[in-house]
Amino acid sequence: MAFLPLYVPKILPKNDRLRIVIAGGGYAGMAALTTLRRHNPDAEITLIDPNASHLKVTHLHETFRYPLSDFLIPYTVLEQRFSCHHICSTLATDEATLRRWQHDRCLQAGDQQVPFDYLLVASGARSFVPHGTDKDAVVAAGDTRGTKNTFHLEDFFTISGADLLDQFLAARNAAPSCISVVGGGATGIQFLFELAGYLRRRRINHGLRLIDDRERVLQQFPKGFSRYVEMRMLELDIEFYPGVHFLEQRTDTLLLEDKTSGRQFVLPSILSLLFTGNRQANLIKTNSFGQVVAEGKLLENVFAAGDGSIYSAPGSNTMTAQSAVRKGKLAARNILRHSGVLKVLEPYLHHDLGYVVNLGPEDAVGWLAIENNVVTGVPALVIREIIEARYDLLLSGVDTYLV
Ligand SMILES: Cc1cc2nc3c(=O)[nH]c(=O)nc-3n(C[C@H](O)[C@H](O)[C@H](O)COP(=O)(O)OP(=O)(O)OC[C@H]3O[C@@H](n4cnc5c(N)ncnc54)[C@H](O)[C@@H]3O)c2cc1C
Numbered sequence: 001m002a003f004l005p006l007y008v009p010k011i012l013p014k015n016d017r018l019r020i021v022i023a024g025g026g027y028a029g030m031a032a033l034t035t036l037r038r039h040n041p042d043a044e045i046t047l048i049d050p051n052a053s054h055l056k057v058t059h060l061h062e063t064f065r066y067p068l069s070d071f072l073i074p075y076t077v078l079e080q081r082f083s084c085h086h087i088c089s090t091l092a093t094d095e096a097t098l099r100r101w102q103h104d105r106c107l108q109a110g111d112q113q114v115p116f117d118y119l120l121v122a123s124g125a126r127s128f129v130p131h132g133t134d135k136d137a138v139v140a141a142g143d144t145r146g147t148k149n150t151f152h153l154e155d156f157f158t159i160s161g162a163d164l165l166d167q168f169l170a171a172r173n174a175a176p177s178c179i180s181v182v183g184g185g186a187t188g189i190q191f192l193f194e195l196a197g198y199l200r201r202r203r204i205n206h207g208l209r210l211i212d213d214r215e216r217v218l219q220q221f222p223k224g225f226s227r228y229v230e231m232r233m234l235e236l237d238i239e240f241y242p243g244v245h246f247l248e249q250r251t252d253t254l255l256l257e258d259k260t261s262g263r264q265f266v267l268p269s270i271l272s273l274l275f276t277g278n279r280q281a282n283l284i285k286t287n288s289f290g291q292v293v294a295e296g297k298l299l300e301n302v303f304a305a306g307d308g309s310i311y312s313a314p315g316s317n318t319m320t321a322q323s324a325v326r327k328g329k330l331a332a333r334n335i336l337r338h339s340g341v342l343k344v345l346e347p348y349l350h351h352d353l354g355y356v357v358n359l360g361p362e363d364a365v366g367w368l369a370i371e372n373n374v375v376t377g378v379p380a381l382v383i384r385e386i387i388e389a390r391y392d393l394l395l396s397g398v399d400t401y402l403v
């Protein structure tokens with residue numbers, strides 16, 4: 001058992017174990033699971049997630065090059081690796097329900113009653129969407145792909161980008177036109193460049209364009225990011241329509257609206273891929289230690305972490321894997337400390353140390369240490385590889401996150 005400062009476990013009666021439930025097996029949930037196991041080999045840990053596998057979603061755009069299954073780890077494997085129990089279910093996480101569970105110390109997952117000492121809610125910022133390579137789901141979805149011509153991020157949870165596009169194009173057999181990507185945030189840009197590479201490799205003769213209602217891409221990052229990405233888009237012949245709202249993808253055209261003038265206009269387009277961001281409402285509020293505050297009351301035994309949580313603390317509340325992992329680890333450490341003798345908790349102070357946006361297989365743009373330190377090309381790709389490798393190590397049980 002690895003040493004955790006300020007954690008002095010209570011001596012429990014024989015056969016009694018600390019019972020911890022983690023709701024959500026994404027980045028925050030996995031970081032919490034591995035941290036709990038590291039510092040308390042005996043705790044009884046239950047992971048509740050409606051999917052059968054953990055999805056390494058930060059790689060999702062790469063499914064234009066690799067099968068989706070490369071980025072899925074079945075929870076059965078993680079159950080064995082970290083001796084926990086997975087229940088396949090969706091939990092309600094509204095404030096009234098969390099208050100009730102704090103009071104009862106028992107929650108309802110499907111038809112099962114699950115008693116707990118601590119609950120960690122790490123269910124992300126998207127409503128639940130099934131993922132995995134369930135063949136039936138793919139075939140069923142494939143039935144509608146001939147007619148459906150607008151896809152969202154969630155559509156890539158069940159089928160690789162390459163297969164989705166191949167199925168769509170096979171069903172359409174259209175004359176050369178254009179594919180539209182909507183949303184110039186980090187996710188939209190990563191999909192856009194992967195798609196550009198895929199169209200080039202497969203010699204698919206459709207143009208590519210980006211629509212964004214803001215004036216520059218990657219608005220949340222320093223201007224150096226936008227300059228670099230927009231220059232690369234020009235080189236790759238990707239059309240860019242800034243300051244424009246997407247209204248509707250029709251059979252062969254796209255209806256748009258200029259944000260300043262309100263003028264509506266139509267462009268040729270056979271397919272729209274929408275990456276317009278996460279839900280920002282109903283985020284779970286916590287104190288600086290990760291304990292949930294619901295309906296104005298502090299829930300001492302219910303913690304939250306990840307994209308779905310807002311910490312009232314100096315640390316970063318960005319919706320990034322980096323913050324999700326740090327919150328998950330902090331919440332896990334604080335759960336253990338709270339269960340111990342001292343009950344001295346650690347505040348959340350983490351600030352993001354960098355962020356890298358992939359621009360296809362051979363290029364990237366990012367910042368490291370300070371936001372204006374913009375890194376591009378191979379150095380940025382190397383940083384990205386290191387970030388992903390650290391997460392892979394964490395999932396294999398090796399924690400390299402010193403900060
Ligand atoms: C394509 C893409 C690329 C990205 N690249 C980067 C990157 O390079 N760097 C970076 O820092 N961030 C990146 N992000 C953002 C990052 O993935 C998220 O910030 C991170 O996944 C948040 O982790 P989380 O654990 O809060 O939520 P998630 O990873 O979304 O996990 C939530 C989990 O909860 C489960 N769940 C949902 N609802 C319920 C419920 N009601 N009950 C129980 N379980 C539930 C889901 O099945 C899921 O397993 C990227 C995101 C995308 C989509």
